[in-house]
Amino acid sequence: MFEIFTRMADWLAYELPGLSPTSKAGTALHFFIEDSSKIFVLLLVMIYLIALVRASLNVERVRNYLAGRHRGFGYLMGSGFGAITPFCSCSSIPxxxxFTSAGIPVGITMSFLLTSPLINEVAVLLLLSLLGWKFTLLYVLIGMTIGMIGGLVLDALKAERWLQDFAARALEQGQARATDSDNSADNHQPVMNLQQRHQFARDETLEIFGRVWKWVIIGVGLGAALHGFVPDNWIEQHLGGGQWWSVPAAVLLGIPLYSNATGVIPVMESLINHGLPAGTTLAFCMSTVAASFPEFILLKRVMRLRLLALVFFMLLIAFTLVGWVFNLLTPFI
Amino acid sequence: MKQIKVLGTGCSKCSKAADIIEKIAAELRQPVTVTKETSPEVIMQYQVMRTPAVVIDDQLVHSGSIPLRADIESWLK
Incomplete structure (x- = not known):
C-alpha cells in the first residue's frame, strides 16, 4: 500500500537528479521524500476519519465520566482517555x-495528562507506517502503563499536599460536592449529526495539520540527515550493544530537547535503522515528547516545586526502566 | 460598553483571539474593552477547560478555539 511513495521517491531522488542510490546525498534525499510524502497523505486522510468518529468526545465529557469513579478503574480510564481525547498542550492547566475542581484525584488527572502527549492518533499512525504494528502496540501499552503507574504513585504519596493553595482548595470543594450527590451526567451535550461531524472533522484536520506539518519536516529532515551523513556503522559500533549507561544518557539528553510525537518518530525510524537498540531509542524519544521545560514552567502555576520535581524524577526513572526492559526483551520480540 | 475577557494561559491562539475581537469591534464601531485573563485561578472559576475562551459581561460565550467572525459579530450587536 505504501509502495507508491517508495517509487515516487526513487524517481524524484535518483532518476530525476541522477543521484546514485548508494550515495549519501541520494539516500538522504530518498528518505526525506518518501517519509514526508507518506506522512502528509496519511495525516490528512486519517485525521479526518478519526475526527469524524470521535467528534463528540471532549474534555468536558471525560471529566464528567471520571468524576466519582472508583480509583483503580480511574487510572486505566484516565490514561485511556488521555490517549484518545483531542486536546492541545496549551490547555493542560485549565x-x-x-478535573481537580470536579474532585477527581490528582493521580487520575495526571494519568490523563501524562499519557496524552505520548499517545495520540498522529503518533500511532506514524508508528504503524514507519515501524510496524508490533512496535506500535508495545509503544501504546508502555505509554499507558507509564501514565497509570505515574498516577498511582502520585496518589500513594498523597501528591495533593503539594498543589498550589487555590488548586488544593478547589480539589477539596470538588470532592465534598462529589460525595454530596451523584456526579452530574453530561446533560448539556447535544447529539451531533453527520453535517456537524464533517465540519468538526474538517476543522480538526486543518488545525492539526497546520500545527504538525513543521514538525514532520523537521523530524524527517533530521532523520534524513542521520541517514545520509552519520557514518553507516558509527551508531551500531558505539551504542549498538545496548550498554546499560546509554539508556539513562539518552533520557537525560532527551528531556531538555523538546519535540512532539510527530517530529520525533521519523528520527526514531532512522536511529533504529542505524542500529540503535529499540529500548534506547524509545527511552530517548519518549523523554523528548513527554517532558518539556515549557510545560513544567506552566505546571508551576498549579503545582509546588516539590511535586514538579517528583513528576520529573518519576518520568526520568520510568523512561530509563522502559529502555532497559525493552533492550533486554528485544531478542525475544 | 461591553467588557470582554479572553481567557487563556498565554498561548498564541489566545492573543490572536483577543486581537480579532478588537479588530472586529473597531470595524463595527462598537466600544468595547478587551482584556486577557491568564490567571489559572480565574479561568477555573469560569469552569473553562479549553482555551481560548471568551467571556462577555461575565457570561461565558465561547471556549476551545479562536472564535469565528460571524460569532464575534453576533456577540457585539
Missing amino acids: VFLG
Whole structure:
C-alpha cells in the first residue's frame, strides 16, 4: 500500500537528479521524500476519519465520566482517555484545574495528562507506517502503563499536599460536592449529526495539520540527515550493544530537547535503522515528547516545586526502566 | 460598553483571539474593552477547560478555539 511513495521517491531522488542510490546525498534525499510524502497523505486522510468518529468526545465529557469513579478503574480510564481525547498542550492547566475542581484525584488527572502527549492518533499512525504494528502496540501499552503507574504513585504519596493553595482548595470543594450527590451526567451535550461531524472533522484536520506539518519536516529532515551523513556503522559500533549507561544518557539528553510525537518518530525510524537498540531509542524519544521545560514552567502555576520535581524524577526513572526492559526483551520480540 | 475577557494561559491562539475581537469591534464601531485573563485561578472559576475562551459581561460565550467572525459579530450587536 505504501509502495507508491517508495517509487515516487526513487524517481524524484535518483532518476530525476541522477543521484546514485548508494550515495549519501541520494539516500538522504530518498528518505526525506518518501517519509514526508507518506506522512502528509496519511495525516490528512486519517485525521479526518478519526475526527469524524470521535467528534463528540471532549474534555468536558471525560471529566464528567471520571468524576466519582472508583480509583483503580480511574487510572486505566484516565490514561485511556488521555490517549484518545483531542486536546492541545496549551490547555493542560485549565484541564488540570477542571478535573481537580470536579474532585477527581490528582493521580487520575495526571494519568490523563501524562499519557496524552505520548499517545495520540498522529503518533500511532506514524508508528504503524514507519515501524510496524508490533512496535506500535508495545509503544501504546508502555505509554499507558507509564501514565497509570505515574498516577498511582502520585496518589500513594498523597501528591495533593503539594498543589498550589487555590488548586488544593478547589480539589477539596470538588470532592465534598462529589460525595454530596451523584456526579452530574453530561446533560448539556447535544447529539451531533453527520453535517456537524464533517465540519468538526474538517476543522480538526486543518488545525492539526497546520500545527504538525513543521514538525514532520523537521523530524524527517533530521532523520534524513542521520541517514545520509552519520557514518553507516558509527551508531551500531558505539551504542549498538545496548550498554546499560546509554539508556539513562539518552533520557537525560532527551528531556531538555523538546519535540512532539510527530517530529520525533521519523528520527526514531532512522536511529533504529542505524542500529540503535529499540529500548534506547524509545527511552530517548519518549523523554523528548513527554517532558518539556515549557510545560513544567506552566505546571508551576498549579503545582509546588516539590511535586514538579517528583513528576520529573518519576518520568526520568520510568523512561530509563522502559529502555532497559525493552533492550533486554528485544531478542525475544 | 461591553467588557470582554479572553481567557487563556498565554498561548498564541489566545492573543490572536483577543486581537480579532478588537479588530472586529473597531470595524463595527462598537466600544468595547478587551482584556486577557491568564490567571489559572480565574479561568477555573469560569469552569473553562479549553482555551481560548471568551467571556462577555461575565457570561461565558465561547471556549476551545479562536472564535469565528460571524460569532464575534453576533456577540457585539
